Amino acid sequence: MLKINNLHVKLEEEDKQILKGVDLEVPAGKVHAIMGPNGSGKSTLSYVLSGRDGYEVTKGDASLDGEELLDMEPEERAAAGLFLAFQYPVEIPGVGNMTFLRTAVNAQRKARGEEEMSAADFLKFIRAKAKDLKIDADMLKRPVNVGFSGGEKKRNEILQMAMLEPKMCILDETDSGLDVDAMKLVSEGVNALRDSGRSFLVITHYQRLLDHIKPDVVHIMANGRIVKSGGPELALEVEHNGYADILAEIDA
């Protein structure tokens, strides 16, 4: 599904290398987690994959189902099946959540050569998905993320994911700013989307999210590279001992 090969990325504005050779492969139907200390390059990886401005790829490549990702515009990546759940979802005053979602769903269908969804079908579709995530009609009517609590914003991200049905979902610190109940709700939303054709890359600081969204593989990222990979037990090790031990072990 997702293949990242020796990816090197620097900031466009300053001569600062953030990713220094990331190798990663997430097969179809699998959940991979990336953990790592602050500044290790986790969020940069998610932004570069989704096509945000401000980064320059100096070496390496990334592909989704064999399609070269890094040459595509952000909207093309989305149409190809990539989805990034933002760490900080953006507020867009004046654009209704429903309008936003319908525009997005139909734009992707159009890009894939499918027919646009009728207003009635869309309404039925979104109501069912919103109910699972306990998103009420009012939240759908309000402007995108405006006045939403931290938990509401994250639920709204998962709703978008559920509506857009991407192949490859990247969750960037989806647990940040969530209380226990909200985390459970968000995790249930994610777990409901797990299937053999869909992969997840879950980026997080903490192990607790991984109690709810059980990963197949855990990677540790430090200083712009994946330094260690293992099973779910690796997350527990981080939880108990912090990153220092693992990093010391690698340096040694």
Next chain:
Amino acid sequence: MSTAVKMTADEINADQRPASGAWAAEARADAANRLASMGLPTRRDEYWKWTRPDSLISATPSEAEVFDNQGEPLVFHEIDRLKLVFVDGVFDADASDALEGEGLEIERLSTAAEKDIHWAKDLYGVLETAGQTPVKRPLAAYNSAQATDGVVVRVTGQVSRPVSLIYRHADKASDAILHHVIRVEEGARLTLLENGAAAARFNQVTEVDIAKGAQFHHVRAQGRDHDRQAVTHLFTRVDAEAVFKSFTMTVNGKLTRNECVIEIVGDEAVAHVAGAALGDGADSDFHHDDTVFITHDAVACESRQVFKKVLKNGAKGVFQGKILVKPDAQKTDGYQKSQSLLLDDDASFQAKPELEIYADDVICSHGSTTGAIDEEALFYLRSRGVPTPIATDLLVLAFLADAIEEIEDEDISAEITGRLDAWLSRRRG
């Protein structure tokens, strides 16, 4: 003065003024004298610093192509309304509905003007004259002296449907001067709609007197006529507990100057004026000027100005807005917002917000901003698969939303949003 419109009292002699009865003849002669004493605007006038008056005062207008809308229904077509049609500034009775309606007295200006006595005497040119202080507005005086047509409307009750003024442009060289007079009596309510390309050049004055507890809602759509050169003045006097709300959508147009002069004279009145303009200099030149003057002369009144402009390809926007709070106008709540969204480096926006306050217990604020598309929001939309042009247009409509929200009627507001959306999507191709 052969290169300019006739302006002195001698030039606008009695022969050249429209035939009129005693009251109208007097009002027109007075207006001609007012114009003679103030003179036509020049670029040296502070009030015309950013908008060149030349094309508005030249002896003949520059020609304007008649826009072919290819049979597409015009704005408001689904709204049930009383339709009054003007072609190149001349009332077209055949194309219009009958001049009657529950709670309404409607006459053509020319009919009212022929009478020797008419209630409009107390308003025609009167609100315009009041609006000449402290800033002179010569093109409004010119209109009062020269207007040949228009409507005179008296509202005595709850009018069941909006009165809709539909302007049609048929002659490439037409020079239309329309003058409307509206009196909304105590407790009555009127919604006035206006749309359509009026003429090659259009000078319009509307005087609206809103009595105690009455409501006047105004929604105007200026669009589709790319060569439009228009100057409009809306003068209103708002009495106690009355409501005045005016919204204008403007797209295209070489030169449009909309002046709104509001005098709040009764306590606890509300006056809102808003505008949403979309200008693309690629169509033809686009210059849009909103000039507003609100005088608070009563206690506990609220005024609100919300103007939004989206400009690209050399389009120019101007805003001049003033709130004057007189010494006794305590508890005034005055708010003014003027914002522009510049979609490229060629577009420009100039704003002059002014507050002049003589009362001590007031809340007045103003904000004027110029900005570009929010890159964060744009990326967020694109990351969800929305292509850049559609994402940009969504953000443009979002930017205009708080001006459009000033329209109270939901059907009319949805109609305006739909038209703006259609304009944007036509440009996406």
